[in-house]
Amino acid sequence: MQVDRIRQFTNTTFPVLSVYVNRIGTPRDRTSMNARLTELLRPIRESGDGGELSHEAAMSLRSDLKTVQGLADRIDADPSPAVAIFTCHGADWFEYVSLGRPVWDVARVGVRPYLRPLRAAEADLRSAVVVFEPRRSLVFVKHGDTFSEFGEVIEEAVRKSNYGGFSGYEERGVRSHADAVIQRHFKETADLVFRLYQQQGFDFLFLAGHQDAIEEGSKLLHPYVKARVAGSFVIDTHTMTPALIREQVTGLEETAVAALEEDRVRELLDTAGAGGQAVLGLADVLAAVNARAIDRLIVSGNFTKEGAVCGSCGWLARNGSSCPVCGSGTRRTDDVVGEIIEATIDESGEVIQVSVASALDQKAIGALLRFPLPDGIA
Ligand SMILES: [Zn+2]
Numbered sequence: 001m002q003v004d005r006i007r008q009f010t011n012t013t014f015p016v017l018s019v020y021v022n023r024i025g026t027p028r029d030r031t032s033m034n035a036r037l038t039e040l041l042r043p044i045r046e047s048g049d050g051g052e053l054s055h056e057a058a059m060s061l062r063s064d065l066k067t068v069q070g071l072a073d074r075i076d077a078d079p080s081p082a083v084a085i086f087t088c089h090g091a092d093w094f095e096y097v098s099l100g101r102p103v104w105d106v107a108r109v110g111v112r113p114y115l116r117p118l119r120a121a122e123a124d125l126r127s128a129v130v131v132f133e134p135r136r137s138l139v140f141v142k143h144g145d146t147f148s149e150f151g152e153v154i155e156e157a158v159r160k161s162n163y164g165g166f167s168g169y170e171e172r173g174v175r176s177h178a179d180a181v182i183q184r185h186f187k188e189t190a191d192l193v194f195r196l197y198q199q200q201g202f203d204f205l206f207l208a209g210h211q212d213a214i215e216e217g218s219k220l221l222h223p224y225v226k227a228r229v230a231g232s233f234v235i236d237t238h239t240m241t242p243a244l245i246r247e248q249v250t251g252l253e254e255t256a257v258a259a260l261e262e263d264r265v266r267e268l269l270d271t272a273g274a275g276g277q278a279v280l281g282l283a284d285v286l287a288a289v290n291a292r293a294i295d296r297l298i299v300s301g302n303f304t305k306e307g308a309v310c311g312s313c314g315w316l317a318r319n320g321s322s323c324p325v326c327g328s329g330t331r332r333t334d335d336v337v338g339e340i341i342e343a344t345i346d347e348s349g350e351v352i353q354v355s356v357a358s359a360l361d362q363k364a365i366g367a368l369l370r371f372p373l374p375d376g377i378a
Helices: 002-006 030-047 055-069 072-077 116-121 156-160 171-199 211-219 242-273 282-290 336-346
Strands: 016-022 082-088 093-099 106-110 126-132 136-143 146-154 204-209 229-234 278-280 294-300 307-310 330-333 350-354 365-369
Touching (some): 002 116, 016 030, 016 055, 030 072, 030 106, 082 116, 093 116, 126 171, 136 171, 146 171, 171 211, 204 242, 211 229, 229 242, 242 350, 242 365, 282 294, 282 336, 282 365, 294 336, 307 336, 336 365
Parallel strands (some): 126 204, 204 229, 294 350
Antiparallel strands (some): 016 082, 016 106, 082 093, 278 365
């Protein structure tokens, strides 16, 4: 994951410029990307050295703006849906990341790289797909943008090219023996899926093949992996290709993610509604993050609010020029929600950025807590 590497970067002397640009749905001519970058960077260009930065820091930022503006051709030639650029000229640091899915266009200056869109784009999702086929079953893994075969199971009779064992059976016996062979083959396939689960884990499992094979095979899955089944699709096993399977899985994965997000939102709202360990709305979430109480943070879409950050102890708020905890001065942030996300991850909490419209949209943000907040805090 690129985000784990990029988040390591900090610099106290020079600002970091973070820029995200979508390529999907934009005309592929240079003028257009160049113009879009100009537009995106304009607010920073106009206010970037407006007094808050030292002369050296302002010079560094000016250089970063020029660097990003100069990337129009490279971004145009990039086949990925979106790109992210992080640059800090004064510290001689530059990162260009091609993203596997679209994000939102944004440019920000800060002491740390702005990671929120990158986190949304790099959501660390792993799906498995098993194709049940009586003679040769296949198991694939999809992890982010990569799709690969994990393994195959070839039916034993095919493997040995030896049908001798069938000869003594009567018609009825042959049928039941053939059934037993298929059962054993599917059991081996189910075992392979379980091995994948033990070795790499996965969020979702999709079942493929002819309808009757899917039904037979799914009965043999280990209960752990059965709980991860998130869909199935019928596929002609004679003409299927990995590309076709991947396409099916990609579509089903989107549906499964939306359903999972909906479940998580429901759980949060139910917990809060029942007076459990949960908070809703930005003010209470700020109190919770400052108390280091967040277990799972859920944010609706690209909900963003300005705020203040204590550069010394990390206290977060909507506003305030000095920190009530340690008395240090604060700095302004364009996206305090992004700061809450990073602070939650710093404390080993989980973060979900909900990508579709949900029941959380009204409150925009909420969290399940590790412990109740003291009365009067939230
Ligand atoms: Zn402080």
